[in-house]
Amino acid sequence: MPEPLLVAQNLCKTFTSRGRRVTALDDVSLTLAPGETLGLVGASGSGKSTLARVLLRLLPADAGAVRLQGEDWLQLRGRALRRQRRAIQMVFQDPLAAFNPRATIGAVLADPLRIHGLADRAVRPVRVGALLERVGLPAGYAARGVHDVSGGERQRVAIARALAARPSLIVFDEPVSALDQSIRGEILKLIADLQKSEGLSYLFIAHDLAVVRLVSHRVAIMESGRVVETGPTSQIIDSPQSPAGKALVAAVPRLEFPRAQ
Numbered sequence: 001m002p003e004p005l006l007v008a009q010n011l012c013k014t015f016t017s018r019g020r021r022v023t024a025l026d027d028v029s030l031t032l033a034p035g036e037t038l039g040l041v042g043a044s045g046s047g048k049s050t051l052a053r054v055l056l057r058l059l060p061a062d063a064g065a066v067r068l069q070g071e072d073w074l075q076l077r078g079r080a081l082r083r084q085r086r087a088i089q090m091v092f093q094d095p096l097a098a099f100n101p102r103a104t105i106g107a108v109l110a111d112p113l114r115i116h117g118l119a120d121r122a123v124r125p126v127r128v129g130a131l132l133e134r135v136g137l138p139a140g141y142a143a144r145g146v147h148d149v150s151g152g153e154r155q156r157v158a159i160a161r162a163l164a165a166r167p168s169l170i171v172f173d174e175p176v177s178a179l180d181q182s183i184r185g186e187i188l189k190l191i192a193d194l195q196k197s198e199g200l201s202y203l204f205i206a207h208d209l210a211v212v213r214l215v216s217h218r219v220a221i222m223e224s225g226r227v228v229e230t231g232p233t234s235q236i237i238d239s240p241q242s243p244a245g246k247a248l249v250a251a252v253p254r255l256e257f258p259r260a261q
């Protein structure tokens with residue numbers, strides 16, 4: 001077994017809104033090996049996005065710890081935090097939708113290169129072109145506006161933006177949910193190909209097991225803030241043990257199963 005890239009231990013997170021307490025993460029633990037994809041599935045409200053936001057440090061955990069490449073990730077501060085931040089990147093449903101309509105794809109991709117000090121100004125255009133080609137887009141797309149491309153192309157740009165930071169782990173949160181069925185397969189293939197060529201680890205979140213199973217080596221199932229089941233993808237699909245796992249497997253049309261890894 002290689003040394004895990006990430007080990008999350010006993011993460012807890014409670015929200016209080018309008019006087020009501022919601023336990024979004026209830027003692028969540030998981031590990032991710034280098035080059036591995038862990039699929040995280042669960043019904044709406046089970047805590048998947050909260051876990052992603054805690055792992056990205058977009059949200060503080062109430063309790064628990066995360067070791068990332070051997071470091072106590074949630075405790076890092078200052079320079080050490082800035083150095084390690086690029087190690088985890090995130091791609092969500094339509095990350096570029098929030099960008100200024102006048103922003104060019106080139107500027108969107110140059111940003112992480114500048115922020116993380118990965119390329120001097122003079123070489124950034126060349127690096128941006130290479131990033132675009134790595135996600136299957138022409139280098140000339142750098143001059144286009146972020147909103148002047150299709151949804152699938154925009155998601156390719158979002159993946160390129162994550163890659164620009166040279167991460168070890170990418171958290172995908174419902175990355176193909178907003179895309180047409182015909183485009184989904186292409187984006188999933190790109191995600192799988194990049195993992196092989198770059199040796200990346202992925203946490204792949206979706207409410208739909210049919211999508212998760214196409215890219216995941218292992219699957220973790222969440223319900224009411226807890227990981228209720230985890231195991232190799234084929235084992236979870238063939239014989240789910242938890243009620244939540246059984247319900248998710250039952251929701252996938254039988255015809256989709258012959259494509260198991």
Ligand SMILES: Nc1ncnc2c1ncn2[C@@H]1O[C@H](COP(=O)(O)OP(=O)(O)OP(=O)(O)O)[C@@H](O)[C@H]1O
Binds near residue numbers: 022023043045207
């Ligand atoms: N900022 C917040 N304030 C209050 N409650 C929150 C907040 N964020 C999440 N929650 C609650 O925490 C629980 C877990 O939400 P979370 O978004 O993590 O679930 P999810 O599994 O990602 O759901 P979905 O698949 O719908 O995105 C839910 O009950 C949600 O309402």
